[in-house]
Amino acid sequence: MCAGCPVIDECLELELRTTGANTVGVWGALPDADRREVHRAWLRHRGGERP
Numbered sequence: 001m002c003a004g005c006p007v008i009d010e011c012l013e014l015e016l017r018t019t020g021a022n023t024v025g026v027w028g029a030l031p032d033a034d035r036r037e038v039h040r041a042w043l044r045h046r047g048g049e050r051p
């Protein structure tokens with residue numbers, strides 16, 4: 001569904017910044033379970049600060 005989308009990176013980042021662990025559905029070509037894992041890594045990379 002998301003293959004070839006011109007805003008795939010921005011879509012994922014927006015969801016990480018706004019919904020984070022409570023995310024549902026598909027954003028940035030990732031299903032919610034995968035995105036929750038990405039969100040944990042993203043928070044660690046940011047030093048644990050909340051977006």
Ligand code: SF4
Pocket residue numbers: 001002005006007008009011012026027028029
């Ligand atoms: S969910 Fe995001 S990445 Fe996928 S098609 Fe829609 S805007 Fe693009």
